[in-house]
Amino acid sequence: MFDLERAIAEWREQMRTGGLGKTTVLDELEAHLRDDVGAQNEAGVAVEEAFAASVARLGQVDALRSEYAKCELRGRERLWEAFLLLVGIPTHQPAMNMNPAHSNLNIEPRWTTYTKAAVFLAPAAVFWTFAVLFLYPKLNVICQSTGLAMPGAYGMVSFLADHSLVFCGLGIALLALLEWRWNGWEKYRRVSLKSTVFVLNTAVFAVFALMLILALVAAPMMSHATR
Amino acid sequence: MIRKELVAASAEPLILSLLARGESYGYAIIQEIKTRSGNRMGWTDGMLYPVLHRLERKGQIKSRWAEAENGRKRKYYFLKKDGKKALEEHDEHWAMVHAALSGLRKERYV
Secondary structure (H helix, E strand, O other): OOOHHHHHHHHHHHHHHOOOOOHHHHHHHHHHHHHHHHHHHHOOOOHHHHHHHHHHHHOOHHHHHHHHHHOOOOHHHHHHHHHHHHHOOOOOOOOOOOOOOOOOOOOOOHHHHHHHHHHHHHHHHHHHHHHHHHHHHHHHHHHHHHOOOOOOHHHHHHHHHHOHHHHHHHHHHHHHHHHHHOOOHHHHHHHHHHHHHHHHHHHHHHHHHHHHHHHHHHHHHHHHHHO | OOOHHHHHHHHHHHHHHHHHOOOEEHHHHHHHHHHHOOOOOOOOHHHHHHHHHHHHHOOOEEEEEEEOOOOOEEEEEEEOHHHHHHHHHHHHHHHHHHHHHHHHHHHHHO
């Protein structure tokens, strides 16, 4: 007895070993096979023959692979894709297993996006608080006692720290406004939020690293000063 | 059978024209092209998909996965603004080729 499911699984495996490994590509080709087999079967062809004919019509894996390779990404596209990946958005891999009842499967539900953004921002928030409450005053003391001038960039940090609540409020107000007034926001919500989180994380990490470097530079001077 | 090179050259304008009428998915696109060409466009079915892929990369079409009536998932494609522009350009070029050919053909019989 011919088992279509097994035949399809075997065909997928063949494609994969032939170098056509992308799940979405195989999903699409599989959907095609199923449609074609179904149509032939309705016209009176046995499933086994229909499947063999469909696979033959789909073509050799080498030919398919080289056709797909022709539309691979170049240069700037590749950079953009890498950035999206860093931000945590797998491209060309629409979220299939989310909520199938949702009218557009490719748009992440609002609460998912916001929860994820909040979770990924949490470590940065902790580091930022630590840096502002502990590291920054400490650095100030060190710099004063060694007579080392605080580099200008650190003035920015104290300005941001003094007004963190204002900036948070502004950010939330902006998001609320976008949700409320702009219908197209839905489409850009995920990429904008994730990019912002990525940039904030990177910035906090950079500030933290710079503070540590300054402390390391100043510490030996302090020991000279006390001597 | 229509020559392979001509089939390849006409793939993009054919797909764009089909999608200009509304969104569709790979299998339906292939069937439609086969019927319209009286089965004389020698497409291997699989060749359509890389072309769709390429058009999407170029930003002329977009895709989304959705569930069909029978519960199976399908990848639907639809035209974007750039695709419409590209289609207009294709139309213009094909019309030019057609005009040149038919003009010459008429002269042959004078």
